Amino acid sequence: VECKEKDWSRAIRQARVYQGAAELVYVALPTAHASELARQSIATHGLGLLVVDHDGCARELLVAKPAGHLVRLLLDSAKRRFNDPRPEAPQASPSE
Amino acid sequence: MTPRHFIRLGTHAEKEYFSKLTGFDSVVLNANLIESTSAAMAFFALTMKKANHDYVIDPYTHAYAVEPSQIHSDAKPTDAKRPRIKATFKALAERYGIPLGAELGVRSLQPADLPEAVLRTIVERCLSYQNDRLGAELAANIQFLGDDGLAEGLVPAKLLAPYFVDEFDGTWTGLNRRALLLAAELAGHRVAGVIAFDSRSASDEALANLAREYSLPPVNDYFIWATDLDEHHTSPTTLQQYARFVRTLAQAGKSVTAFYGGFFALLLSYLGLRGVSHGVAYGDKRGMEPVAGGGLPPPMYYVRAVRDVIRIGDLPILATGLDAAQYRSRICACLICDELLRRGGPDYLFAALAETEYRPTSRGELREVPARSVYKLVKYHFLFNRQQEFIEVTESSFAELSQRMRDEAAWVASRLGQRSVAHIGRWITAVT
Numbered sequence: 001v002e003c004k005e006k007d008w009s010r011a012i013r014q015a016r017v018y019q020g021a022a023e024l025v026y027v028a029l030p031t032a033h034a035s036e037l038a039r040q041s042i043a044t045h046g047l048g049l050l051v052v053d054h055d056g057c058a059r060e061l062l063v064a065k066p067a068g069h070l071v072r073l074l075l076d077s078a079k080r081r082f083n084d085p086r087p088e089a090p091q092a093s094p095s096e
Numbered sequence: 097m098t099p100r101h102f103i104r105l106g107t108h109a110e111k112e113y114f115s116k117l118t119g120f121d122s123v124v125l126n127a128n129l130i131e132s133t134s135a136a137m138a139f140f141a142l143t144m145k146k147a148n149h150d151y152v153i154d155p156y157t158h159a160y161a162v163e164p165s166q167i168h169s170d171a172k173p174t175d176a177k178r179p180r181i182k183a184t185f186k187a188l189a190e191r192y193g194i195p196l197g198a199e200l201g202v203r204s205l206q207p208a209d210l211p212e213a214v215l216r217t218i219v220e221r222c223l224s225y226q227n228d229r230l231g232a233e234l235a236a237n238i239q240f241l242g243d244d245g246l247a248e249g250l251v252p253a254k255l256l257a258p259y260f261v262d263e264f265d266g267t268w269t270g271l272n273r274r275a276l277l278l279a280a281e282l283a284g285h286r287v288a289g290v291i292a293f294d295s296r297s298a299s300d301e302a303l304a305n306l307a308r309e310y311s312l313p314p315v316n317d318y319f320i321w322a323t324d325l326d327e328h329h330t331s332p333t334t335l336q337q338y339a340r341f342v343r344t345l346a347q348a349g350k351s352v353t354a355f356y357g358g359f360f361a362l363l364l365s366y367l368g369l370r371g372v373s374h375g376v377a378y379g380d381k382r383g384m385e386p387v388a389g390g391g392l393p394p395p396m397y398y399v400r401a402v403r404d405v406i407r408i409g410d411l412p413i414l415a416t417g418l419d420a421a422q423y424r425s426r427i428c429a430c431l432i433c434d435e436l437l438r439r440g441g442p443d444y445l446f447a448a449l450a451e452t453e454y455r456p457t458s459r460g461e462l463r464e465v466p467a468r469s470v471y472k473l474v475k476y477h478f479l480f481n482r483q484q485e486f487i488e489v490t491e492s493s494f495a496e497l498s499q500r501m502r503d504e505a506a507w508v509a510s511r512l513g514q515r516s517v518a519h520i521g522r523w524i525t526a527v528t
Contacts, residue, residue, distance in 0.1 A: 016410075016413055017407065017409030017410060017413070018409075019413075020409060020412035020413070020446065021450070068416045068417060069412040069413050069415070069416040070412075071412050071443045071446045071447065072443060073440075073443045073444065073446070073447035074412075074443075074446060074447055074450055077447065077450070081464075086454065086462060086464070087454055087462060
């Protein structure tokens, strides 16, 4: 989910990159910024849209679809990273 | 005629690219890099010479006339009252005879510091440095080489006169010209000038005056550095001014090379530009006072249809629906891309360019960053593409090339948006 407070066109550019490695990608915007133009542009690219109210409640306005540029190898690699915890940072030895 | 292809060595780590590449002509070495590890640089220059690549040394004199913090070391000062100066710039100042003494790094050099006698000495020492420094270093290590004749031949193709960035406020214009004339007196046709000017302050009239001045004898070879000129984002007016400047000098019979240039500079070869210099990691522009710090920039992928780099994340969008053959014809068939495509098509290529690794931060945490291999792949890919572009401007007429550029830009715009190729139209207009 790509969250932006104001600039939905930047959110779309970033979310389209994520579509290369994720099956369903959403843009989250404050309800006030989810204009008709923003909704149309988001829909054109197969992105989902979540709108967030002042009180933090989110609603799904558009359902995401897999994009034509989804790369299966990138998706698999992203899934592997989510499943494998980040390695531990090397500990400094007491003498250091 | 194919423009002369210069590649600037930015760091020691970049040497491996030079040893594996063919097809470029010459190397640009920065004097401050030479001063930091002169023996290693001498051996590098010798290796290049054996592979038929000559070199020039950028004397980097402008560094003493810009904001003094540009030559400060990142290391913490030992004396809080006085900044620590980078050792290489300190050593270079001594070798050139820069008359700042204890004020080095405290204030910038001014024309008033350089009366005729002092300027003459600096010019002389600056040229001698370029001519002798690497050869002397090699001679000092000759026992490791076993070939006595090599050191004598290790001289640059041209000797560059000391230069300072002209901001068109009258500060450096006369002194730059004087330094060039003194250099020509001392070294004749071996001398080339560096015409460095702040592109942000350049007007039509100022550039026309500068071009007129440098069209005069006796110097015939110039490197041009339009500081802060970003080919991809600068205004059409600035591009046109730059193009006119090049054309005027070329029409006066001067051999002009862009000191930092990208594909727009290559297009200027249709107006008479004779050479383009760039770095291993693009290096098609340089600010007068480059911004330091900020960490390693993300790897970017050069796309010939864009004539610029794009984010690696945008590459799958650009290549949506292309198979390997179409990728080769539409985007790239360089040695790197060809091999990655052979191994597993476009998806394999995207995955190879999206490799990451964990690296410890200065705070001891691990951070996931693009893998080192990715930086290498995109640099080789860029260098192979740039090489092709030198051939492209040689073999195509401007009409053919500009039509091809427009067609390719239209295809890119349909996938990445018009903004990604907005510069193409501006470039064609500026050169037409």
